Amino acid sequence: MRTTTPEQPSAPTPADLIADPHGSYARLREAGPVHSITGPDGLPIWLVTRYADVRQALADPRLSLDKRHAKPGNYRGLALPPALDANLLNMDPPDHTRIRRLVSQAFTPRRIEQLREPVQRIADELLDAVAPLGATDLITAYAAPLPIAVICDLLGVAPQDRRDFRSWTDALIAPDPARPEAARAAVGAMIGFFTGLIARKRTEPGDDVLSALIAVRDQEDRLSEDELTSLAFLILFAGYENTVHLIGNAVLALLQHPDQLAALRADPALLGPAVEEFARYDGPAPLAIRRFPLEDLVIGGVTVPAGETVLLSLAAANRDPGHFADPDRLDLARRENGHLALGLGIHYCLGAPLARLETEIALATLLRRFPTLTLDTPPDTLHHRPSLRARGLLALPVRF
Numbered sequence: 001m002r003t004t005t006p007e008q009p010s011a012p013t014p015a016d017l018i019a020d021p022h023g024s025y026a027r028l029r030e031a032g033p034v035h036s037i038t039g040p041d042g043l044p045i046w047l048v049t050r051y052a053d054v055r056q057a058l059a060d061p062r063l064s065l066d067k068r069h070a071k072p073g074n075y076r077g078l079a080l081p082p083a084l085d086a087n088l089l090n091m092d093p094p095d096h097t098r099i100r101r102l103v104s105q106a107f108t109p110r111r112i113e114q115l116r117e118p119v120q121r122i123a124d125e126l127l128d129a130v131a132p133l134g135a136t137d138l139i140t141a142y143a144a145p146l147p148i149a150v151i152c153d154l155l156g157v158a159p160q161d162r163r164d165f166r167s168w169t170d171a172l173i174a175p176d177p178a179r180p181e182a183a184r185a186a187v188g189a190m191i192g193f194f195t196g197l198i199a200r201k202r203t204e205p206g207d208d209v210l211s212a213l214i215a216v217r218d219q220e221d222r223l224s225e226d227e228l229t230s231l232a233f234l235i236l237f238a239g240y241e242n243t244v245h246l247i248g249n250a251v252l253a254l255l256q257h258p259d260q261l262a263a264l265r266a267d268p269a270l271l272g273p274a275v276e277e278f279a280r281y282d283g284p285a286p287l288a289i290r291r292f293p294l295e296d297l298v299i300g301g302v303t304v305p306a307g308e309t310v311l312l313s314l315a316a317a318n319r320d321p322g323h324f325a326d327p328d329r330l331d332l333a334r335r336e337n338g339h340l341a342l343g344l345g346i347h348y349c350l351g352a353p354l355a356r357l358e359t360e361i362a363l364a365t366l367l368r369r370f371p372t373l374t375l376d377t378p379p380d381t382l383h384h385r386p387s388l389r390a391r392g393l394l395a396l397p398v399r400f
């Protein structure tokens with residue numbers, strides 16, 4: 001990745017942004033509010049780094065998420081078929097408004113609060129399984145299976161129907177350039193999985209979100225078949241991928257800040273603000289979904305031409321000293337956090353109440369059951385996923 005901003009002589013490469021996102025984004029943010037950079041595929045990108053600009057842009061209706069508003073030849077994202085692509089994160093109003101309204105009832109804080117007991121049960125079962133071992137990889141044993149089980153229960157994916165979802169998402173989020181067929185195979189497997197699942201639910205509906213959406217499609221015709229499949233796809237993958245990483249990043253942050261860990265153990269009332277602080281400090285989604293200006297747009301004093309690709313850096317905004325006092329400090333008691341880790345505006349994370357509930361329960365249960373939790377490897381041997389979009393650990397070996 002190369003920046004053309006004159007005051008930025010040595011721009012971070014994608015490898016820098018993956019290895020040290022906070023340091024790299026800080027250098028970009030200090031150098032200027034908006035950077036014109038060349039992405040890994042050689043196409044131009046406008047990267048926005050400051051809190052005030054990112055916040056404003058997230059809620060700006062002149063920034064479209066619909067790829068049809070990309071200038072021809074200007075955007076070469078992963079080409080997904082309509083059965084996966086016709087989802088909320090590629091849509092503007094009025095389609096976005098219609099579909100979001102159909103699903104939002106299933107994700108209100110009140111509905112999600114009803115999941116407290118089942119989520120607690122899943123967390124306890126996972127820790128029961130590893131407790132006798134004294135050590136484990138917390139990502140594989142806990143941070144990943146917990147959100148996968150929760151979102152599958154919510155959607156109505158029976159245990160025998162669950163697949164190796166993580167290998168599919170890996171193939172999409174961090175595709176191996178040497179094996180483009182792996183991404184294609186994952187896409188084929190996903191479409192097959194969701195069409196099969198929807199066909200089964202049509203004949204045997206259950207008390208779950210997917211059955212309810214199928215009824216809306218078949219009885220009221222308020223959703224096309226592609227929109228139905230894409231929505232199931234989005235809810236499943238958005239529903240666990242980010243949550244796995246928030247839980248993993250939060251545990252690592254705690255283990256590296258013993259004073260904060262002690263404060264949280266001493267005062268369970270800190271848990272709510274702590275989850276917000278983990279999302280701000282090292283959130284799992286460093287970048288918002290790419291956006292395309294519908295007209296030439298001034299962002300942070302820079303004119304961004306219509307149809308070019310805009311990336312809003314949530315990670316850079318969340319550590320902007322122009323908005324947060326002492327932004328590089330993990331402070332679980334931070335007040336009026338106002339982070340942007342879950343987005344803002346009409347695309348604000350649909351699953352935010354669920355993500356908060358799962359992260360709270362996952363952390364509280366882990367700390368309660370494992371009072372001697374420590375890292376089981378030197379911190380410099382930990383590796384993050386090789387992705388600009390997903391900030392999460394590949395493994396987190398712990399001892400307890």
Ligand code: HEM
Nearest residue numbers: 088089238239242243246288289342343347349350351355
């Ligand atoms: C820690 C966990 C999570 C994080 C950090 C996160 C982050 C985000 C962000 C930043 C956006 C907005 C993207 C943009 O405007 O560019 C978003 C949207 C979305 N999230 Fe989440 N998310 C999380 C968990 C979940 C969960 C558990 C679900 C489960 C249903 C979910 C479903 C969605 C959906 C469907 C959207 C699209 C909403 C729309 O376009 O109207 N997310 N999420």
